[in-house]
Amino acid sequence: MKAGNILFTGVGGQGILLASELTALTLLAAGFDAKKSEVHGMAQRGGSVTAQLRFGERVYAPLIAIGTVDVQVAFEMMEAARYLPYLRPGCTVVVNTQKILPPAVATGQTSYPADILETLAAQKIHCLRLDAFEMARQVGEVKTANVVMVGALSGLLPVDAAVFEQNIAARVPAKFKEVNIEAFRRGRAVSA
Numbered sequence: 001m002k003a004g005n006i007l008f009t010g011v012g013g014q015g016i017l018l019a020s021e022l023t024a025l026t027l028l029a030a031g032f033d034a035k036k037s038e039v040h041g042m043a044q045r046g047g048s049v050t051a052q053l054r055f056g057e058r059v060y061a062p063l064i065a066i067g068t069v070d071v072q073v074a075f076e077m078m079e080a081a082r083y084l085p086y087l088r089p090g091c092t093v094v095v096n097t098q099k100i101l102p103p104a105v106a107t108g109q110t111s112y113p114a115d116i117l118e119t120l121a122a123q124k125i126h127c128l129r130l131d132a133f134e135m136a137r138q139v140g141e142v143k144t145a146n147v148v149m150v151g152a153l154s155g156l157l158p159v160d161a162a163v164f165e166q167n168i169a170a171r172v173p174a175k176f177k178e179v180n181i182e183a184f185r186r187g188r189a190v191s192a
Contacts, residue, residue, distance in 0.1 A: 001157065002056065003032075004054070004055055004056070004070040004071060005069050006023065006053040006054075006055070006069070006070065006071045007050065007051075007053075007064060007069045007086055007087075008023075008050060008051040008073045009048070009050050009075065009076075010048075010049055010074065010079050011047060011048060011049060011075070011100050012047055012049050014049070014075040014100075015075075015146025016050070017049070017051060018146055018171075019146040019149055019153075020036055020038065020051035021171070022164070022167055022168060022171060023053060023154075023157075024036045024053055024055075025171065027053075027157070027159065029163050029167060032056060032057070033056060033058050033059045034053060034054070034055040034059060035053070035055075035061060035062035036054075036062050037051065037062035037063055038052075048079065048082065050083070052064045066086055067086065067088050068086070068088055069087045069088060069091055070088070070092070071091060071094065072092075072094070072095075073093075073149055073152075073153050075098075075146070075149060076096060076100045077095060077096070077098070077116045077117070078099070078102070078112065078113065080093050080116060080127075081116045084119070087123070087125055089124040090125070091125055092125070092126045092128055093120055093127050093128065094152045094153050094191070095117070095120075095127055095129055096130060096131065096145065097130065097131050098131065098132065098145075117129065130149075130187065130190045132145040132146075132152070133145045135148045135183070135186045138186070139186060141179045141183070144180050144182075147168065147172075147180045147183040148183045150164065150184060151164075151183065151187020152188065152190045152191045153187075154184070154188050155190070155191025161184075161188055161192075164184060165181055
């Protein structure tokens with residue numbers, strides 16, 4: 001992939017903005033032009049958060065047109081389906097199988113959809129599934145689930161893993177550097 005549109009989706013508190021920033025900085029370091037836009041929404045209340053990232057030889061705007069996403073990084077399963085109109089047939093969704101119940105589901109007003117991944121597959125969308133929360137727990141820090149997701153995404157991008165690791169080391173606090181690098185490597189192993 002010499003150019004692409006990446007959509008990061010999830011809910012507040014999952015580290016979506018850091019994940020998109022790490023990816024953008026890495027693409028820039030690898031010689032691509034990259035532009036990023038974020039929508040925080042009701043992030044502090046567990047609401048939807050998105051970041052749009054476009055990269056290539058020359059990028060003029062960060063916003064992704066409907067039906068043109070090449071890769072979606074969905075930090076929560078329902079968020080994978082929420083942005084279905086943005087996905088093009090044949091794209092890849094890197095999806096964390098973790099479920100975060102929205103208030104309507106948590107209070108019993110509605111139920112969590114059982115067929116999200118099947119819905120995506122029916123649209124000719126490839127799903128790369130992983131339990132990023134569990135993988136982060138295994139490396140000793142559940143807050144690194146977002147870096148696990150970046151690792152899984154990284155295997156789909158034309159950038160060497162070492163460039164990602166350099167940017168992770170430069171961006172996260174020194175005391176969390178090693179655990180974040182390990183989280184990245186665990187995620188990358190899923191897609192490499």
